[in-house]
Amino acid sequence: MTRTIRTASFILAEFSCIALFGQTPIAEARDLAVGTVVTVRGLVTNGSELGGIRYMQDGTGGIAVFPGTGSTSGFSPQRGTDLSVTGTIKLFNGLLELDPVQSFTAHSTNNPLPSPQLIVPSGMGETTESELVRINGCSMQGAGSSFASGTLGFTSNGQSGNLFLRSGHPLIGSPIPVGIVDLIGIVSQFSSATPPVGGYQLVLRNSADILPSTTLSILGEVQQSSIAPASFDLSWSTNLASTARVRYGLTPAFGSLASSAALGTAHSVQLTGLQPAQAYYAQAYSALGSDTAFAPMGLYSTASADPGSITVYFNKPVDQSVATGPLAMDLGSAIDDTIKAYMDRALSTIDVAVYNTTSSLIVNAANGARDRGVQVRWIAEGSNSNSGLQNLGPSIPVLYRTNSTGSGMHNKFVIVDADGGPGAHVLTGSANFTNSGFFLDPNNVVIVQDMALARAYRLEFEEMWGGSGTLPSLANSRFGADKTDNTPHLFNVNGTLIRSAFSPSDGTTSRIESALHTADERIEFALFVLTNSTLSEALIDMQAEPNVQVRGMVEEDDLTPWIFDALVAGGVDVRPDGDPSSLHHKYAIVDRGAPSFDPLVITGSHNWSFNAENYNDENTLIIHSDAVADQFYQEWHARWTTAVGINDRLLAGTVVRLWPNPTSGMLHVELPFDGSSRHQATVMDLAGRTVQQQYVEGTSCTIDVSQLAAGVYILRVESGTFQVQGTFIRAE
Numbered sequence: 001m002t003r004t005i006r007t008a009s010f011i012l013a014e015f016s017c018i019a020l021f022g023q024t025p026i027a028e029a030r031d032l033a034v035g036t037v038v039t040v041r042g043l044v045t046n047g048s049e050l051g052g053i054r055y056m057q058d059g060t061g062g063i064a065v066f067p068g069t070g071s072t073s074g075f076s077p078q079r080g081t082d083l084s085v086t087g088t089i090k091l092f093n094g095l096l097e098l099d100p101v102q103s104f105t106a107h108s109t110n111n112p113l114p115s116p117q118l119i120v121p122s123g124m125g126e127t128t129e130s131e132l133v134r135i136n137g138c139s140m141q142g143a144g145s146s147f148a149s150g151t152l153g154f155t156s157n158g159q160s161g162n163l164f165l166r167s168g169h170p171l172i173g174s175p176i177p178v179g180i181v182d183l184i185g186i187v188s189q190f191s192s193a194t195p196p197v198g199g200y201q202l203v204l205r206n207s208a209d210i211l212p213s214t215t216l217s218i219l220g221e222v223q224q225s226s227i228a229p230a231s232f233d234l235s236w237s238t239n240l241a242s243t244a245r246v247r248y249g250l251t252p253a254f255g256s257l258a259s260s261a262a263l264g265t266a267h268s269v270q271l272t273g274l275q276p277a278q279a280y281y282a283q284a285y286s287a288l289g290s291d292t293a294f295a296p297m298g299l300y301s302t303a304s305a306d307p308g309s310i311t312v313y314f315n316k317p318v319d320q321s322v323a324t325g326p327l328a329m330d331l332g333s334a335i336d337d338t339i340k341a342y343m344d345r346a347l348s349t350i351d352v353a354v355y356n357t358t359s360s361l362i363v364n365a366a367n368g369a370r371d372r373g374v375q376v377r378w379i380a381e382g383s384n385s386n387s388g389l390q391n392l393g394p395s396i397p398v399l400y401r402t403n404s405t406g407s408g409m410h411n412k413f414v415i416v417d418a419d420g421g422p423g424a425h426v427l428t429g430s431a432n433f434t435n436s437g438f439f440l441d442p443n444n445v446v447i448v449q450d451m452a453l454a455r456a457y458r459l460e461f462e463e464m465w466g467g468s469g470t471l472p473s474l475a476n477s478r479f480g481a482d483k484t485d486n487t488p489h490l491f492n493v494n495g496t497l498i499r500s501a502f503s504p505s506d507g508t509t510s511r512i513e514s515a516l517h518t519a520d521e522r523i524e525f526a527l528f529v530l531t532n533s534t535l536s537e538a539l540i541d542m543q544a545e546p547n548v549q550v551r552g553m554v555e556e557d558d559l560t561p562w563i564f565d566a567l568v569a570g571g572v573d574v575r576p577d578g579d580p581s582s583l584h585h586k587y588a589i590v591d592r593g594a595p596s597f598d599p600l601v602i603t604g605s606h607n608w609s610f611n612a613e614n615y616n617d618e619n620t621l622i623i624h625s626d627a628v629a630d631q632f633y634q635e636w637h638a639r640w641t642t643a644v645g646i647n648d649r650l651l652a653g654t655v656v657r658l659w660p661n662p663t664s665g666m667l668h669v670e671l672p673f674d675g676s677s678r679h680q681a682t683v684m685d686l687a688g689r690t691v692q693q694q695y696v697e698g699t700s701c702t703i704d705v706s707q708l709a710a711g712v713y714i715l716r717v718e719s720g721t722f723q724v725q726g727t728f729i730r731a732e
Helices: 013-021 332-344 360-371 387-391 435-440 451-465 508-516 533-543 561-569 610-614 626-644
Strands: 037-044 054-057 062-065 082-092 095-108 132-140 150-156 159-165 180-189 200-203 210-212 218-228 231-249 256-271 279-288 291-294 298-301 309-314 349-354 375-381 398-401 412-416 425-429 444-449 490-493 496-503 522-527 549-554 573-576 586-590 600-604 618-624 657-659 666-670 678-685 690-697 700-704 711-719 722-730
Touching (some): 037 095, 218 298, 218 490, 298 490, 309 332, 332 412, 332 425, 332 435, 349 451, 360 375, 360 387, 398 451, 412 451, 425 451, 425 600, 444 618, 451 496, 496 508, 508 586, 508 618, 522 533, 533 549, 549 626, 561 573, 573 626, 586 626, 600 626, 678 700, 690 700
Parallel strands (some): 062 095, 159 200, 349 375, 375 398, 522 549, 549 573
Antiparallel strands (some): 037 054, 037 082, 054 062, 082 095, 132 150, 132 180, 150 159, 218 231, 231 256, 231 279, 279 291, 309 444, 349 412, 425 444, 586 600, 600 618, 678 690, 711 722
16 A cells, blocks of 8 residues: 655644654655554544544545554544544554554644645545545536435546445435535545455545535546547537637657637537547546646547448357347357457458467467468466467467456457457457357357557457567556456447447446446346446436336356346346356347437447456447347347246256246245146255145246245145245355
8 A cells, every 4th residue: 555645735844753753754654564563643633524434644645543342432523633642553354543543642632634636536546545625616416406415426527436325324314515616624534345446436525525626627528529530519508608628649658639718618629630540538627717627637539431231140049030220140159250260361460468368260260360471469367277378379468467356357359450450350259269269158249340449449459468569568467357348348330339348447337338228218237246236226317317227147057146136126128047057148239129319239258246346357349330239139149048937857846947046035936837727836945845836827936035044955846736846055
């Protein structure tokens, strides 16, 4: 937890030498090991409005103090107290604090507080944790409704952040302000991950921390549009009428300027005279007199000179009977040969970033490319066998990620001839280059012919590789949380918009959530994993919208009971996949068949999980195309038929399907009975004793087993002379 030591205006002269008297500067205390007993001195910046916790600052940093179990009694200082505290360094859900408090001394009270540091939402982090900050130009979610306990989102200068209000906070019940405000608060953290990742939030103390904004601010994100080979537009809004300007160039030094002198709050500036398939650094800003508001610097790409194309393949049967556009293509056992064919076309470069490779066909294609003079570079996850790579030619360098948390280097992409104009391709999707990935588990492969996208993927590859050289640079190589958001995100491929995101640097979960929230009619999904509550809640939210239907499947072996139960309770028609192989897709389809509603498909390597968002190297595409959405729907419908249909191979004496299994509460059952009849359902323990009994109707039902003790049970359902049964686990 290295911190930058700053000098603040409030530092008292005596604080500059406190280390001489057995007290440690807070910044140094923050670098001590958990469990260390330390004494610090600083000014308390909050009172009882936040409960028992206190935050304090000196001239070097801030730290939380919590009088937990074992603390000395009477700890309740108020704002402005000059306080010395001796306590034990503790990490509580990412927040560094002193707990328990062994002793404390109040030297004086009613001292002026330090001036809040002016930051933007991305400035909430380890370097500002427990310190007083100010964020200007904030627009708050739920404006006009009332504050409630928990988190509340806000935006400022094109960035997002969260507020947190504890139960009993003085703001609860008061109106959330409409319009733009400035916020003053303390940076805190709550992350349940191990180790803690993210979760930084602004803690307000009372209504005085919400101020009317009188400064010029940029509202929301800068939007790119009208993407052409030689130009594109950047648009944004401000709270006050002002001018619009964009500085841009091929490097962060910019070098060029485009502007509009007209005063207004809605701004759009066109950048012209650009190069095709080229990424440009650009920063939008607005000015009003001497007041200037800057948006974050972004990287934006022009379109390729060649028109480009998008091709989709699947490795399992599709249902072309539901097609309304191009027929989906099931390549079956030829899917690996298709990937090989694109590698065989390479003229200059092949860059591969794939989680696991055991396919000799793909490895031989790489060897063949290298033999004809193509530069081949390969990145893989070091915790896997990657047995196929043992047969790569010795002149093909391989970089393994070896610092993995979660799945590690979980990408699945190949870049062919990134600078090759019409020959530039990106091959991605959900499939690993293994026997199960190609032939057993349902997967998709998306191939995009577009030089702009290929160059963006190469930027991501070379961030992990450590540079543009033939050999990797271990000193410069970046994986996981060490990466930055350093690629363009929006591409025009022959009139189809594609959004690209890489994890964990690009906020992929937020981008997926935003895409789901565009639904006007329908969402279909097919997922290997659904453990990310943000995305499960987005599905529930959209199901609650009028006229929106949400349906989908999750791999049966990876069902998370509480999320599954929440989806069912929220009205989402979610099913286990019902296939003995592993449903390995990571896709969702939004508004297929409704071109006026901007149909789209979300796909790639990114599982809907915490690890994918925070730890793994992942790639995601959001493709705004009804034709592509329709092809994915044909695949989805085939999988859905398996998930909801009755398996004729199951005979009397078995239940067609029980899920989730294990379950912590609700058990969902599908039955091979006449839907018009009434059935008796009996739950028995392994000794055959009846522990629960009820009547159910129809071909499917839900049974509440939450009152049962943890263990293994038998469910028997009888209808007339027919009887079926199955086993389930009641989880802790």
